[in-house]
Amino acid sequence: MKTLTLLRHAKSGWDDPVARDFDRPLNPKGRRAAAAMGKHLRELGLTFDRVIASPAVRVRETLDDVATGFGPLSPEWDKRLYLASAASLLDVVRETPAEAASLLLVGHNPGLEDLVLMLVPDERGGLRDTVEEKYPTATLAEMTFAVDDWADVAAGGATLTRFVRPRDVDATLGPDEG
Template identity: 85%
Template sequence: MKTLTLLRHAKSGWDDPVARDFDRPLNPRGRRAAATMGRHLRALDMAFDRVIASPAVRVQETLDDVGQGFGRMAPEWDRRLYLASAASLLDVIRECPADIGSLLLVGHNPGLEDLVLMLVPDERGGLRDSVEEKYPTATLAQMTFAVDDWAAVAPGGATLTHFIRPRDVDPELGPEA
């Protein structure tokens, strides 16, 4: 059994005058959402054998803030995760050694959302419907696979066990009116 968790970076600051998208930082709301999600992950007693993350500034800051509530993580920064497609993310997953039981990927949309939709069978009425509706910033999706090796992860082979948005943890982090 393998467990894959996907975390989208928290809300970034579009008002910040940065030259490159890669350098865009989080805004104050995003920082609060990331810290809230970190505390919630700790309350759920989640654990990760390996963390692979996009090196974009907003992802680095998300992990810093998640770490305040969850505990420090030591991510492997992988440039391939920056704005990666679902297919590219799947390649990274399949490269993981078989002895890794629980993997956390931290990155960007639309790749993360597309990956969940690729891996989880389309059965109406479940958590997948919420993913299809919207995968907001600082949201976490967790899936399990009945496989012994990450190389065997295949489309339609996942069970979506968690889809947690910041607003599910703290209603004040819901969409702005």
């Protein structure tokens, strides 16, 4: 059994004048959401044998803030995760050594959402429908696979066991009123 957890970076600051998208930092709400999600991950008792993350500034800051509630994560920074497609993310998953039972990928949309939709069978009325509606910033998706080796992870082979949005943890972190 393998457990794959995906965490989308927290809300970034579009008002910040940065030259490159890669350098865009989190905004204050994003920092609060990441910290709240970190605390929630700890409360759930989650552990990760391996953490692989995009090196983008907003992902680095997300992990720093998650660590305030969860504890240190010691990620491996992989440039392939920056704005990666679902297919590229799946390649990273399949390269994970078999001895790792749990893997956390931290990155960006639409790749993370597309990966969940690729891996989880389309059965109406479940958590997958919620993912399909929207995969908000700082949201976590957890999937399990009945395989012994990450190389055997395949489309339609996952069970989506959790989909936790920041607003599920703290109502003040819900969508801004527009």
